[in-house]
Amino acid sequence: MAAPDFIRETLEDLKAHGLYRRLTEIGSAAGPHVEIGGRRVLQFASNNYLGLANDPRVREAAIRAVERWGWGAGASRLVAGHTEAHAHLEADLAAFKHAEAALVFPTGYMTNLGVVTALVGRGDLVLSDRENHASIVDAAHLSGAHLVRYAHADAAAAARAIESRAGKSGPPDDRQSGRPLLVTDTVFSMDGRVAPLADLAALSRRAGAMLVLDEAHATGLLGPTGAGLAEALGLEGGVTASVGTLSKALGGIGGFVAASREVCDLLVNRARPFLYSTALPAAACEAARAALAIVRAEPERRGRVLDLADGLRSRLRERGFDAGADRTPIVPVLVGEPERALALAAGLLERGIFCPAIRPPTVPRGTSRLRVSLTAEHTEEDVARLVAALVAARG
Numbered sequence: 003m004a005a006p007d008f009i010r011e012t013l014e015d016l017k018a019h020g021l022y023r024r025l026t027e028i029g030s031a032a033g034p035h036v037e038i039g040g041r042r043v044l045q046f047a048s049n050n051y052l053g054l055a056n057d058p059r060v061r062e063a064a065i066r067a068v069e070r071w072g073w074g075a076g077a078s079r080l081v082a083g084h085t086e087a088h089a090h091l092e093a094d095l096a097a098f099k100h101a102e103a104a105l106v107f108p109t110g111y112m113t114n115l116g117v118v119t120a121l122v123g124r125g126d127l128v129l130s131d132r133e134n135h136a137s138i139v140d141a142a143h144l145s146g147a148h149l150v151r152y153a154h155a156d157a158a159a160a161a162r163a164i165e166s167r168a169g170k171s172g173p174p175d176d177r178q179s180g181r182p183l184l185v186t187d188t189v190f191s192m193d194g195r196v197a198p199l200a201d202l203a204a205l206s207r208r209a210g211a212m213l214v215l216d217e218a219h220a221t222g223l224l225g226p227t228g229a230g231l232a233e234a235l236g237l238e239g240g241v242t243a244s245v246g247t248l249s250k251a252l253g254g255i256g257g258f259v260a261a262s263r264e265v266c267d268l269l270v271n272r273a274r275p276f277l278y279s280t281a282l283p284a285a286a287c288e289a290a291r292a293a294l295a296i297v298r299a300e301p302e303r304r305g306r307v308l309d310l311a312d313g314l315r316s317r318l319r320e321r322g323f324d325a326g327a328d329r330t331p332i333v334p335v336l337v338g339e340p341e342r343a344l345a346l347a348a349g350l351l352e353r354g355i356f357c358p359a360i361r362p363p364t365v366p367r368g369t370s371r372l373r374v375s376l377t378a379e380h381t382e383e384d385v386a387r388l389v390a391a392l393v394a395a396r397g
C-alpha cells in the first residue's frame with residue numbers, strides 16, 4: 003500500500019516537535035503492576051480507578067454472559083442487537099443515577115457525539131469548557147451549532163459568553179441564538195479539576211440553557227453513592243443529560259447517558275452513533291452490572307483511591323511539584339514542554355514505573371505533563387515509590 007508524501011512529512015514534523023506518539027504493548031492483565039517488554043512495572047496510567055477491570059466478580063459475570071449470549075451483538079440496538087442484558091443494565095444505570103431512564107452506547111466517546119448532536123444543530127449554541135474532552139469538542143463541531151469555548155473551569159467566563167451571545171441577561175431570544183446548551187466535564191480528565199458545577203447549573207437555569215454533564219471521571223468516585231459530582235452537590239434535578247462511561251471506574255467498555263425518558267427516547271430516534279453502530283456485546287453489559295453492584299456495596303474503594311491521591315498531591319507539593327488540588331484520582335504533574343515530559347516519563351520507566359507523558363493537542367501548549375492516575379489497588383508503598391522516582395528523575 004502507498005502513502006502520499008504529506009504523511010511522511012507530517013510524521014517527521016511531529017517527531018521534530020516531541021509530539022510523535024507510539025503505542026506501548028502491555029503483556030498482562032489490568033492492575034497496578036503490568037508487564038511491558040517482558041518486565042514487570044508499577045503503573046499509574048490507567049483509568050481503572052476502582053480496580054474493577056480484573057475483579058474476579060466482574061470477570062465471572064462477563065464469562066457467564068459470553069456462555070449465555072455468545073460474544074458479538076451482531077447488529078445495532080434498533081435492529082437485532084438489543085438484549086435483556088442491555089435493558090437490565092439501563093435499568094441499573096437509571097437507578098444508580100437517580101434518573102428516569104438511561105441509554106447505553108458502544109463507547110463514552112460515541113455517547114457524547116450522540117447526545118450533543120441530538121440536542122442541538124445549526125443555529126443553536128454550545129458553550130463548552132475549553133478543556134472539555136475531545137469527544138465533546140468533536141460533537142459540537144459535528145452538530146453544526148455555534149461553539150463557544152469558555153476559559154477552563156470558569157463559570158463567570160461561561161456567563162459572559164452566554165449573556166453576550168443573547169445580547170441581554172435572561173433567557174436568550176430563540177431567533178438570536180437558537181437553543182443554548184452548556185456542557186462540561188465534571189472532573190477534567192487531564193488535570194483532575196472539579197468543574198464549578200453549582201455556578202454552571204445556576205447559569206444554565208438563568209439562561210434557559212440545557213445542561214449536559216460528562217461524568218466520565220466522576221462516575222463511581224464522587225457523591226454519596228458514587229453517582230458523580232451532580233449527586234455530591236445535590237444538583238441532579240437541573241441536568242438535561244448526564245453522560246458517563248463504563249470504561250473507567252467501572253472497569254469495562256461502553257458509554258451511557260442518564261436522563262429523562264423523553265430525552266432517551268429522542269436519542270433512540272436521533273443519536274446517530276446509537277442508530278448506526280453495532281450494539282455493545284451483552285457480556286460487556288453484564289460485566290458493567292457486576293461492577294455497578296460492587297460500586298454500591300464497597301464504597302470504601304472510592305474513599306481509598308481518593309485518599310491515596312490526596313496523599314500523593316501533598317507529598318508532591320512538599321517537593322515543589324505543581325500537582326493539582328481537587329480531591330479526584332487524577333494527579334497532574336505539570337512539566338511544560340513536551341520533550342521534558344517525555345524525559346521525565348522515560349526517567350520513571352528506567353526506575354520501573356510506567357506513567358506516560360501527556361502532550362498537545364491533548365493538553366494546551368506549554369502544559370505537557372505526566373498524568374498520574376491512582377487506583378484503589380495501589381498501596382501507600384507504591385505512592386512512596388512514585389514520589390521518590392519523580393524526585394530522582396527530575397534531577
Ligand SMILES: Cc1ncc(COP(=O)(O)O)c(C=O)c1O
Pocket residue numbers: 109110111112114135137187191216218219247248249256257
Ligand atoms: C471526559 C471524558 N469523556 C468521555 C470519554 C470517552 O469515554 P470512552 O473511553 O468510554 O469512549 C473520556 C475517555 O477518554 C473522557 O475522559
